Amino acid sequence: MIQIVADTTCGIPLEQLKAEGIHVLPQIITFGDASYRDDIEIDTETFLSKLTAAKQLPGTAAPPPALYGPIFKSILDAGDTALVITPSLKVSGTYRSALIAAEEFQSGQIHVVDTGTIAGGLGSLVLQAKRWAQEGMDIETLKSRLSAMAAREKVFFVVDTLEYLYKGGRIGGATRLFGSVLQIKPILTVQDGQVEPYEKVRTLRQAIATILEIDLEICRNNPDAHLTISHCAAEEQASLLKARLESELELKDIPVFVVPPAIVVHAGPGVITTSCFTSPN
Secondary structure, three states: OEEEEEEHHHOOOHHHHHHOOOEEEOOEEEEOOEEEEOOOOOOHHHHHHHHHHOOOOOEEEOOOHHHHHHHHHHHHHOOOEEEEEEOOOOOOOHHHHHHHHHHOOOOOOEEEEEOOOOOHHHHHHHHHHHHHHHOOOOHHHHHHHHHHHHHOEEEEEEOOOOHHHHHOOOOHHHHHHOOOOOOOEEEEEEEOOEEEEEEEEOOHHHHHHHHHHHHHHHHOOOOOOOOEEEEOOOHHHHHHHHHHHHHHHOOOOOOEEEOOHHHHHHHOOOOEEEEEEOOOO
16 A cells, blocks of 8 residues: 655645545744744744744745654555655755655655645645555556656746745746846746746736636646645635636636645745646647
8 A cells, every 4th residue: 555645835734634644744934943843833824923023034944854754664564655745856855854764764665756846736746646546556657647747737826026935045047037026927837846937927917817818728628637726815816716717617616725834935925826737648
């Protein structure tokens, strides 16, 4: 049996992950000398209140290798295989942390996969991996299918300001946009595991309208799109986008996730993002 191990950057609510039998690791949020696990010690609402009061931007850290140890031990003791599905190594240290933890066990039954993405798309990959595992797929086939699916992801997002990405060092190729943010509202994407500019528009309304049209083109007549919406402090825009996409695509209940604190640290409040996957055919 293959057991799935994820972390909070997948954006899926903890209750849902636990109900699915998916192991979940926290990211660590730091405000000065104080640190918090974002699974049991701080949620997005509490994080935002602290962020407003903070004199400097908070930091993040990947789950330390020691947190993986008990999970790996329980999986191996059960005679099962562990599949750790991590966010892009270019934006998070989670992949490296999981590898370090796996080395302690010297077991071929622990596999770590870098998906090259984060947030909603990562969540879709985690849930699909769980479904494949339940179907009895072998580990090498599952890893191959997961990598192929990850390569088909299209993620687009808009942030209220590039300041958080810039100061957090997660801005990637979009760094050349910094300094012109007063004149534009850039649509960003993730390519090769890092943030890159996709298109420049002048208003948030234009940005969301553009993302809508892109998603419609990708998802129409595509049963494997796995479309999701994620946001932080942008509930109204997310709800409007959800309603329009559901109407145009004749879909019901497109998942809308709240972006977890570890991502808000770098994207900032007001972020809204969509993730979907092109057809495998």
